[in-house]
Amino acid sequence: MKIFDYSDLAVEGVRKLEPYTPGKPIDELERDYGVQNSIKLASNENPLGASPKAIEAMRAHLDDTWLYPDANGYHLKQAIAEKHGLPTSTITLGNGSNDVLVFLAQIFLRPGLESVFSQYCFAVYPIATQMVGAKACVAPALPEDHPMPFGHDLRAMFERVTNNTRMVFLANPNNPTGTWLEAARVKDFIGSLPPHVICVVDEAYTEYAEGDRLGDASTWLDEFPNLVVTRTFSKAYGLAGLRIGYALSNPGIADLMNRVRPAFNVNSLALVAAEAALGDDAFIQQSRKLNRDGLQQLRDGLQALGLVTVPSAANFVLVRMGQPADVINEALLQRGIIVRPVANYGLDDALRITVGTNAQNQRLLDALADILKQ
Numbered sequence: 001m002k003i004f005d006y007s008d009l010a011v012e013g014v015r016k017l018e019p020y021t022p023g024k025p026i027d028e029l030e031r032d033y034g035v036q037n038s039i040k041l042a043s044n045e046n047p048l049g050a051s052p053k054a055i056e057a058m059r060a061h062l063d064d065t066w067l068y069p070d071a072n073g074y075h076l077k078q079a080i081a082e083k084h085g086l087p088t089s090t091i092t093l094g095n096g097s098n099d100v101l102v103f104l105a106q107i108f109l110r111p112g113l114e115s116v117f118s119q120y121c122f123a124v125y126p127i128a129t130q131m132v133g134a135k136a137c138v139a140p141a142l143p144e145d146h147p148m149p150f151g152h153d154l155r156a157m158f159e160r161v162t163n164n165t166r167m168v169f170l171a172n173p174n175n176p177t178g179t180w181l182e183a184a185r186v187k188d189f190i191g192s193l194p195p196h197v198i199c200v201v202d203e204a205y206t207e208y209a210e211g212d213r214l215g216d217a218s219t220w221l222d223e224f225p226n227l228v229v230t231r232t233f234s235k236a237y238g239l240a241g242l243r244i245g246y247a248l249s250n251p252g253i254a255d256l257m258n259r260v261r262p263a264f265n266v267n268s269l270a271l272v273a274a275e276a277a278l279g280d281d282a283f284i285q286q287s288r289k290l291n292r293d294g295l296q297q298l299r300d301g302l303q304a305l306g307l308v309t310v311p312s313a314a315n316f317v318l319v320r321m322g323q324p325a326d327v328i329n330e331a332l333l334q335r336g337i338i339v340r341p342v343a344n345y346g347l348d349d350a351l352r353i354t355v356g357t358n359a360q361n362q363r364l365l366d367a368l369a370d371i372l373k374q
């Protein structure tokens with residue numbers, strides 16, 4: 001069809017927007033490269049699949065899909081409220097946590113206002129900011145010789161807060177770096193922000209972070225009314241394809257999010273699956289153990305190949321190839337292995353590798369060894 005260019009009519013924020021670059025789906029790789037038995041270590045999905053309890057719950061509710069979902073997600077909210085020891089009035093459900101990040105931008109940002117985030121951060125923060133025409137203020141990341149190379153520099157972020165700042169985004173642990181911040185530092189940072197700044201703490205990978213060094217920002221909601229914590233079922237719970245996540249905030253902010261939220265943004269299977277997954281502790285424990293072992297395996301294997309890895313508290317590792325990573329990425333694709341190039345994040349010598357099963361990790365390491373010796 002002849003393409004008409006409507007970009008002149010689009011609002012300015014949208015005209016300048018670059019779409020999100022997702023990890024390549026297995027199906028697409030196999031079509032494009034004519035390979036089989038491919039593996040995907042690109043989108044931080046759980047190699048164990050979905051929580052079995054979630055699958056069982058969905059099966060039991062397949063026949064109900066002709067009905068609109070419960071727009072208020074009553075049962076899931078009850079389960080989330082119980083998990084966090086918070087009232088349901090603090091919860092906003094999203095079609096993935098991406099959804100709630102966009103609600104926040106729609107509510108608090110507009111042209112003339114600003115958001116602050118770190119140089120190497122989740123791509124959705126700049127997208128949500130630009131979409132509504134607000135200005136993105138990017139804080140330089142920690143230097144590469146820091147113990148948390150490329151991680152969030154809270155001081156640099158604080159320095160970018162002005163009278164026009166309305167939101168600060170930080171992810172703990174961070175994607176695409178895997179780096180993390182100690183709870184006490186995050187808490188001090190939030191406490192130092194002026195009241196007109198909403199602080200979003202994105203805890204998408206928190207289930208993988210071992211010990212309590214990162215804390216649980218949702219326990220600080222009473223103290224900081226300007227805090228919003230986001231969680232997702234896409235990562236450790238293994239429900240990325242269902243698109244479900246949530247925000248925890250002061251009820252005053254939840255009320256605003258509920259106004260912009262599309263009426264039925266979370267589907268009925270996602271509601272029952274997420275509720276069941278929350279009750280599946282054994283699955284989370286198993287996922288954490290597999291991840292702990294897999295991270296070690298990848299780190300050791302990559303280092304044995306002479307590569308430098310960035311510390312990670314998540315289910316992926318950022319590895320520096322010491323050369324432009326696109327050539328190596330291409331060679332991996334030809335061997336049926338999908339990882340994530342991060343040049344779009346400004347890290348062109350690095351690859352982000354999701355922790356897979358023991359066998360998948362080994363296949364990746366063997367392939368890299370083979371590619372690097374050529």
Ligand SMILES: *Cc1c(COP(=O)(O)O)cnc(C)c1O
Pocket residue numbers: 044095096097098099122171174175202204231232233234235240243244245
């Ligand atoms: C994967 C990820 C999310 C989760 O996105 P969903 O929309 O919930 O799938 C949120 N934040 C970060 C930093 C992520 O990496």
